[in-house]
Amino acid sequence: MGDPLSALAAGFAAALTPVNLLWAFVGCFTGTAIGVLPGIGPALTVAMLLPLTAKVDPASALILFSGIYYGAMFGGSTTSILMNTPGESATMITAMEGNTMARNGRAGPALATAAIGSFVAGTIATVLLSLVAPAAADFALRFGPAEYFTIMVLAFTTVSAVLGASALRGMTSLFLGLAIGLVGIDQNSGQTRYALGIAELYDGIDIVVVAVGLFAVGEALYNVLYLQPAGTMNRMSQVSMTRADWRRSLPAWLRGALIGFPFGLIPAGGAEIPTFLSYAAEKKLSKHPDAFSSNGGPGAIEGVAGPEAANNAAVTAALAPLLTLGIPVSATTALLLAAFQNYNLQPGPTLMQGSAGLVWTLIASLYIGNVMLLVLNLPLVGIWVRILRIPPPLLYGGILIFATLGAYSLRQSWFDLLLLFAIGLLGLGMRRFDFPAAPVLVGMILGPMAEKQLRNALSISQGDWSVFVTRPISLSVLLLTAAVLVVPRVMRRRAAAVPR
Amino acid sequence: MTRPHLAAGLAAAAAAAFMGAGLPFLDSSGGYAGLSPRFLPSLVTAALAVCALLLLRRGSVPEHCDDAATAVAPHEGLQRLGWVAGGLLLHMALIGSIGFVLAGALLMACVARGYGSRRPLRDVAAGLAVTIPIWLLFTQALGLSLPLLPLLKH
Numbered sequence: 001m002g003d004p005l006s007a008l009a010a011g012f013a014a015a016l017t018p019v020n021l022l023w024a025f026v027g028c029f030t031g032t033a034i035g036v037l038p039g040i041g042p043a044l045t046v047a048m049l050l051p052l053t054a055k056v057d058p059a060s061a062l063i064l065f066s067g068i069y070y071g072a073m074f075g076g077s078t079t080s081i082l083m084n085t086p087g088e089s090a091t092m093i094t095a096m097e098g099n100t101m102a103r104n105g106r107a108g109p110a111l112a113t114a115a116i117g118s119f120v121a122g123t124i125a126t127v128l129l130s131l132v133a134p135a136a137a138d139f140a141l142r143f144g145p146a147e148y149f150t151i152m153v154l155a156f157t158t159v160s161a162v163l164g165a166s167a168l169r170g171m172t173s174l175f176l177g178l179a180i181g182l183v184g185i186d187q188n189s190g191q192t193r194y195a196l197g198i199a200e201l202y203d204g205i206d207i208v209v210v211a212v213g214l215f216a217v218g219e220a221l222y223n224v225l226y227l228q229p230a231g232t233m234n235r236m237s238q239v240s241m242t243r244a245d246w247r248r249s250l251p252a253w254l255r256g257a258l259i260g261f262p263f264g265l266i267p268a269g270g271a272e273i274p275t276f277l278s279y280a281a282e283k284k285l286s287k288h289p290d291a292f293s294s295n296g297g298p299g300a301i302e303g304v305a306g307p308e309a310a311n312n313a314a315v316t317a318a319l320a321p322l323l324t325l326g327i328p329v330s331a332t333t334a335l336l337l338a339a340f341q342n343y344n345l346q347p348g349p350t351l352m353q354g355s356a357g358l359v360w361t362l363i364a365s366l367y368i369g370n371v372m373l374l375v376l377n378l379p380l381v382g383i384w385v386r387i388l389r390i391p392p393p394l395l396y397g398g399i400l401i402f403a404t405l406g407a408y409s410l411r412q413s414w415f416d417l418l419l420l421f422a423i424g425l426l427g428l429g430m431r432r433f434d435f436p437a438a439p440v441l442v443g444m445i446l447g448p449m450a451e452k453q454l455r456n457a458l459s460i461s462q463g464d465w466s467v468f469v470t471r472p473i474s475l476s477v478l479l480l481t482a483a484v485l486v487v488p489r490v491m492r493r494r495a496a497a498v499p500r
Numbered sequence: 501m502t503r504p505h506l507a508a509g510l511a512a513a514a515a516a517a518f519m520g521a522g523l524p525f526l527d528s529s530g531g532y533a534g535l536s537p538r539f540l541p542s543l544v545t546a547a548l549a550v551c552a553l554l555l556l557r558r559g560s561v562p563e564h565c566d567d568a569a570t571a572v573a574p575h576e577g578l579q580r581l582g583w584v585a586g587g588l589l590l591h592m593a594l595i596g597s598i599g600f601v602l603a604g605a606l607l608m609a610c611v612a613r614g615y616g617s618r619r620p621l622r623d624v625a626a627g628l629a630v631t632i633p634i635w636l637l638f639t640q641a642l643g644l645s646l647p648l649l650p651l652l653k654h
Contacts, residue, residue, distance in 0.1 A: 051638075168551065168554050168555065168558070169508075171547070171551055172508070172512050172548070172551040172552075172555065175544050175547045175548050175551060176512075176515060176548070178540070178544050178547075179515060179519055179544050179548065182519075182540065182541055182544065186537045188537070189527060189536075189537040191526065191527050191537045193522070193526060193537060193541060194519075194522050194541075217588070220584060220611065221581060221584060221585065223615075224577075224580045224581055224583075224584045224611075224614045224615055225577045225578070225580065225581045226577060227577065227580065227615075227616075391617075392615050392616075393611070393612035393613075393614075393615035393616060393617035393623065394608070394612060394617075394623065394626050396584075396611050396612075396614075396615055397607065397608035397609075397611040397612045397615075397623065397626070397627060398608070398626075398630050400584075400587075400588065400607055400608075400611050401604045401607060401608060401627065401630050401631060401634075404588070404591060404595075404604070404607065405600070405604070405634060408595060408600065409646065412645070412646075414592050414593070414595060414596055417588070417591065417592035417595065418592055420588075421585070421588050421589065421592065424588070429507075429508075429511065432504075433504045433505075433507060433508045434504070435508065447540070451540045454535065455535045458534055458535050462534075463534030463535075
């Protein structure tokens, strides 16, 4: 694989061509423009813009996507701070603390610390990713089907049972996703399953249709049924930070980045936990605990800086299991995996070997995307704020035009639009009854992969299931899975048992 | 307020029943892995059934109440939903003949009506302002096919 530094330099050389810089710009711009729309997070932004990649070469498409990925996150925190409408759970803290700051006339510093903090943490995380990814991929080359299968079981467990409010709801969502993933021709046996004789279903249900249906259509149907009062927008102020703001933000960014990275790295993803941890840490360490909104204060800048940095570091680190193992641990990475698969590329250790140039171009483009966002977005914040003023009727109309475009452009079939509508109704129900959507996406994309690995593992062991507990790595992963299931429960019970 | 869990439990039960009903049509011979194409569907069916039972059991115990604002769908809520859902279905039915640009503008008008707009002409214009640039981008810049008026081709 060569040494990482020269490989990274080659990646930069590939990413820094004028055409690719243009793609990076387009990605950052459209990602921010869509991500800033209320209630729309990075996953949906990536899903709606996936058709753009159809005719672009793989390297440019990945550069486009890293721009979209970061842009959507920046856009999401802008909306959270100004309107208190988080597009996903990882920006809930930003919405709480940043919006409090904005209500007290400090929207500008909140936006600035979020943007610069994302840049700092994103850069640190990308450096760490460049160091970790080759080693992890080398290690992963030793994995066989049994190891992959157990790692996927770990991913299933964490995404459904550990993250989110209720394990039961998460599991229900996960198995629903696995059921959706079963539709179509089974890659191993060639048998068609649950296609009901409908030719369009033989290829399976496309993840774009499911993601856009659950998020965009579900959201539009939910909001029209239970008409939400339009979020009130806070006044913008100067986007600059005072010397004291810098002094309070800098350590929070660094701590946030260090808290966030390991959480993204292990295939137990989710950026929620590190943002909450970072917030708790900042609150504990701050010299101004009274300023925190959870203490009834006017909003503390550390409370925005830390969690935003943690979020950005975690989502960047989440690219490591995707690139080195081929395992997505969040809705967004599940969609990125789909983008890879559109090019017949299977992320994993062999991708790091066979298409190392492409991977390093992607990593280099993460650096570029980070810089571009910082340079572009703070000066352009006026434009993003204007996007927020689009009246809801046109906003949701526009979202649904993009949603239907995403589904229709797959193969220009009205059937995909019907599926989109049906999944939108499912999304409405899930939103109404508070079921998480990410396990559905991870289940449907990881399910067929897990089935294949399970079958391969059992083929090798000639049907002997003990293979999963006799191989050391798969046994360790299974024990880790048991631990993530049991430990939080025990700790919660202990915390409840401690008398006040 | 126990309805959320009951409704969700019934939906999960329906999904389990659907998956279960499909099982007999699947091949159960396992090859030398001992794992048939029926294995994972059976597992998913069983798991969904267990989730359904647990949800239904929770539904029968008084539990935390949902957000009051979303507890009941008022009549006009359903009417508004009808505009959006109708717009989506109309869009699906017409896109093959009037094309993406016009169907998208129509969708915009219906959705905006659902969200309370009373200015259909502005909404159609806004729809065209979104769909025409997309159409130009897809067909001219990216070289994808997105017929303007498929009807005229026949």
